[in-house]
Amino acid sequence: MHEEMMIAGFGGQGVLLIGQLIAQTALVEDKNVLWMPAYGPETRGGFANCTVMVSDSDIYSPVTSEPTSMIVMNLPSLNKFERSVKEGGFLFVNKSLVNRDVFRNDIDSICVPVTEIARDLGNVKAANMVALGGFIAKKPIVEFKTLIDCLPKVFKGTKEKLIPFNKEALLKGAEYVKGM
Amino acid sequence: MGEKILMKGNEAIGEAAISAGCRCFFGYPITPQSELPAFLAKKMPLVGGVFLQAESEIAAINMVYGAASAGVRVMTSSSSPGISLKQEGISYIAGAELPVLICNVQRAGPGLGTIQPSQSDYFQAVKGGGHGDYRLIVLSPSSVQEVIDLIRLGFDLADKYKTPAMFLAEGMLGQLMEPVDLGDYKPNIPDKPWALTGCKGREKNIVTSLWIDPEELERHNLELQKKYAKIKENEQRWEEFKFDDEAEYLIVAHGTMARIAKSAVIKAREEGIKTGLIRPISLWPYPEKAFANLKNIKKILVVEMSMGQMVEDVRLSVNGRVPVEFFGRAGGMFPTVNQILGKLREIK
Amino acid sequence: MEKIFGMPKSLTAKPFSFCAGCTHGIIHRLVAEVIDELGIKESAIGVGSVGCSVFSYEFFDVDMASASHGRAPAVATGIKRARPNNIVFTYQGDGDLAAIGTAEIVHAAARSEKITVIFVNNAIYGMTGGQMAPTTVLGQKTETTPYGRTVENQGYPVKMSEMLSALDGSNFIERVTVVTPAYVNKAKAAIKKAFQYQIEGKGFNLVEVLSTCPSCWGMPPLKAMDWLKENMLPVFPLGVYKDNGNK
Numbered sequence: 001m002h003e004e005m006m007i008a009g010f011g012g013q014g015v016l017l018i019g020q021l022i023a024q025t026a027l028v029e030d031k032n033v034l035w036m037p038a039y040g041p042e043t044r045g046g047f048a049n050c051t052v053m054v055s056d057s058d059i060y061s062p063v064t065s066e067p068t069s070m071i072v073m074n075l076p077s078l079n080k081f082e083r084s085v086k087e088g089g090f091l092f093v094n095k096s097l098v099n100r101d102v103f104r105n106d107i108d109s110i111c112v113p114v115t116e117i118a119r120d121l122g123n124v125k126a127a128n129m130v131a132l133g134g135f136i137a138k139k140p141i142v143e144f145k146t147l148i149d150c151l152p153k154v155f156k157g158t159k160e161k162l163i164p165f166n167k168e169a170l171l172k173g174a175e176y177v178k179g180m
Numbered sequence: 181m182g183e184k185i186l187m188k189g190n191e192a193i194g195e196a197a198i199s200a201g202c203r204c205f206f207g208y209p210i211t212p213q214s215e216l217p218a219f220l221a222k223k224m225p226l227v228g229g230v231f232l233q234a235e236s237e238i239a240a241i242n243m244v245y246g247a248a249s250a251g252v253r254v255m256t257s258s259s260s261p262g263i264s265l266k267q268e269g270i271s272y273i274a275g276a277e278l279p280v281l282i283c284n285v286q287r288a289g290p291g292l293g294t295i296q297p298s299q300s301d302y303f304q305a306v307k308g309g310g311h312g313d314y315r316l317i318v319l320s321p322s323s324v325q326e327v328i329d330l331i332r333l334g335f336d337l338a339d340k341y342k343t344p345a346m347f348l349a350e351g352m353l354g355q356l357m358e359p360v361d362l363g364d365y366k367p368n369i370p371d372k373p374w375a376l377t378g379c380k381g382r383e384k385n386i387v388t389s390l391w392i393d394p395e396e397l398e399r400h401n402l403e404l405q406k407k408y409a410k411i412k413e414n415e416q417r418w419e420e421f422k423f424d425d426e427a428e429y430l431i432v433a434h435g436t437m438a439r440i441a442k443s444a445v446i447k448a449r450e451e452g453i454k455t456g457l458i459r460p461i462s463l464w465p466y467p468e469k470a471f472a473n474l475k476n477i478k479k480i481l482v483v484e485m486s487m488g489q490m491v492e493d494v495r496l497s498v499n500g501r502v503p504v505e506f507f508g509r510a511g512g513m514f515p516t517v518n519q520i521l522g523k524l525r526e527i528k
Numbered sequence: 529m530e531k532i533f534g535m536p537k538s539l540t541a542k543p544f545s546f547c548a549g550c551t552h553g554i555i556h557r558l559v560a561e562v563i564d565e566l567g568i569k570e571s572a573i574g575v576g577s578v579g580c581s582v583f584s585y586e587f588f589d590v591d592m593a594s595a596s597h598g599r600a601p602a603v604a605t606g607i608k609r610a611r612p613n614n615i616v617f618t619y620q621g622d623g624d625l626a627a628i629g630t631a632e633i634v635h636a637a638a639r640s641e642k643i644t645v646i647f648v649n650n651a652i653y654g655m656t657g658g659q660m661a662p663t664t665v666l667g668q669k670t671e672t673t674p675y676g677r678t679v680e681n682q683g684y685p686v687k688m689s690e691m692l693s694a695l696d697g698s699n700f701i702e703r704v705t706v707v708t709p710a711y712v713n714k715a716k717a718a719i720k721k722a723f724q725y726q727i728e729g730k731g732f733n734l735v736e737v738l739s740t741c742p743s744c745w746g747m748p749p750l751k752a753m754d755w756l757k758e759n760m761l762p763v764f765p766l767g768v769y770k771d772n773g774n775k
Contacts, residue, residue, distance in 0.1 A: 036355055060440070242595065242602035246605060376591040376611075384590055385591045388585055388593065
């Protein structure tokens with residue numbers, strides 16, 4: 001198993017955070033892992049993205065031009081990165097903020113209204129967790145259970161109280177995708 | 181073996197420095213290493229150490245000179261333009277034979293350039309930078325674990341040879357998060373009888389780089405050269421990757437560039453181009469010994485995130501035995517796996 | 529017979545290399561006497577600078593570092609922060625402190641660094657052969673102001689004691705001179721105070737000493753002392769500019 005995953009969206013949507021959660025989970029599962037945020041001009045103008053690599057073997061190049069899977073949380077990210085997904089790869093789209101279909105037909109894709117689901121749950125900020133829950137349900141690069149167990153690794157100190165709600169969001173995302 | 185934890189490169193520099201007994205840090209803000217001073221500003225007071233944000237890079241390196249004179253493990257860090265400003269101080273530190281560690285988390289130049297990763301400070305780091313006949317020990321990390329290992333080694337080598345060492349990373353590594361094992365590490369800091377501690381019970385000590393008499397200064401230079409020769413003999417470090425009996429082509433790359441090149445080596449092998457790789461870890465002393473046996477090698481390809489700097493040291497090490505080709509990109513762009521593959525196919 | 533006068537212990541036996549009539553020798557001696565009298569020879573660490581004071585590490589018999597041009601306050605900061613229990617001082621000229629090293633001295637003062645600075649102001653660059661200093665007075669002729677310093681060309685001399693005393697971080701700032709025995713005694717008292725404050729844990733402390741440079745001013749030593757009184761005292765008035773200890 002060698003996954004080169006990319007997560008992209010607006011700054012503030014928590015794309016770096018869910019990337020770190022996958023990385024922490026993969027580490028607990030004793031896999032090789034790497035997390036890298038885009039920095040520099042790409043991080044200006046309110047966009048954020050990160051790369052997460054999870055592998056059973058050594059990870060060499062920290063950058064990839066062909067991600068094997070991807071979560072896009074908004075339209076600009078889809079426009080920018082759709083073409084780069086590796087043939088046969090998997091693309092997860094936040095339908096709430098993307099008003100078009102996926103063009104690529106040589107990849108597996110799924111569109112889920114994660115922002116709306118999070119709003120219904122009570123906090124739009126948890127859209128990232130809904131997306132991650134849905135993504136992992138479809139593409140289990142880490143175990144769902146370990147993912148939940150690892151929430152305390154990214155919500156520490158005063159943020160600890162956010163764990164139950166984010167757990168709920170992860171479960172809701174997974175449940176939605178399984179029901180599709 | 182301790183527990184593995186995820187850590188960002190910039191934080192790993194700080195964590196490793198503290199574990200190596202570094203208790204003084206002087207620096208000035210610059211992207212893309214600002215997370216390191218922020219980390220140390222938080223951590224140093226907790227371990228009884230000193231964190232001071234100086235008024236300039238120039239002041240910072242001179243504070244480093246002062247603290248090193250006083251006999252403590254001390255570090256500064258910056259990125260390319262700031263490292264240029266420190267060069268005068270680094271020359272004085274080399275002249276006065278002080279052990280210090282300087283981190284350069286490189287960005288692309290020349291001038292203000294951009295904040296994206298680069299390897300274009302290679303010449304400045306290994307060929308001098310400041311004035312005078314001096315050398316820096318230069319270490320180039322390729323993973324976050326190696327950040328930890330080389331920061332510790334940098335302090336040790338600086339102390340062992342009483343000379344400044346530079347930790348030369350690319351901006352990318354500072355941002356990257358990977359599992360690290362901090363291990364059960366205890367620093368081994370030697371006695372420093374030459375340090376300025378107050379002359380109680382002994383003759384006074386002097387820390388200076390001034391030798392006004394030309395004969396004395398020449399003697400001082402000869403002593404420095406003897407020391408550098410010893411470092412050159414003992415401290416060459418490199419990694420070999422698939423550089424086996426089958427290899428016909430050899431890529432040479434350092435730092436994060438070498439990781440991208442390793443992915444290219446694997447793809448090249450898949451399509452039958454028998455490629456191996458040398459990754460210099462010490463950039464000075466340059467690992468000339470790694471190039472001792474090239475008898476099966478048809479061509480060498482040097483790949484850099486610059487317009488071609490380390491390639492000169494490869495050519496010196498190879499000394500005409502094998503043709504040496506170069507591929508590099510600049511400005512914060514870096515050669516991709518496919519581009520390296522393309523270049524391999526081209527030179528084959 | 530009892531010996532009542534001799535070399536201060538904090539000076540080495542090495543003869544000064546200063547020009548005849550230069551007052552650096554007096555100032556070195558005063559610093560050494562103060563170190564002896566305060567009993568801090570074994571804990572003192574001095575930082576020399578670049579200029580005529582560059583050899584100070586050979587003359588003071590205490591641990592010494594030599595700094596690059598202008599950076600002595602930064603080097604002293606590094607030493608003091610690493611070894612807070614030592615008494616750290618710099619010895620700097622006007623080119624070093626008031627031109628190339630302006631940033632370092634201003635920020636050392638702003639940070640209240642617990643160091644003592646001996647600032648020797650002779651209104652000229654002596655070591656390099658008599659060029660204009662930041663403290664060269666209007667009308668003064670030097671190698672690089674052959675027609676005299678003018679406001680139009682070179683602007684006004686920099687008054688460091690006034691400037692630094694305006695910073696909240698400075699604790700003690702006094703300007704003195706050494707051109708008469710009475711002035712020498714006052715200078716020594718000021719230098720002693722500047723060290724005493726550091727011993728008490730207070731900073732930043734600076735004594736500016738107006739000094740002569742007969743060689744570069746192009747006049748005999750005695751005339752140089754008169755020239756200083758006539759031309760420097762009106763521009764650089766003597767006195768205490770800051771003394772938080774007396775509040």
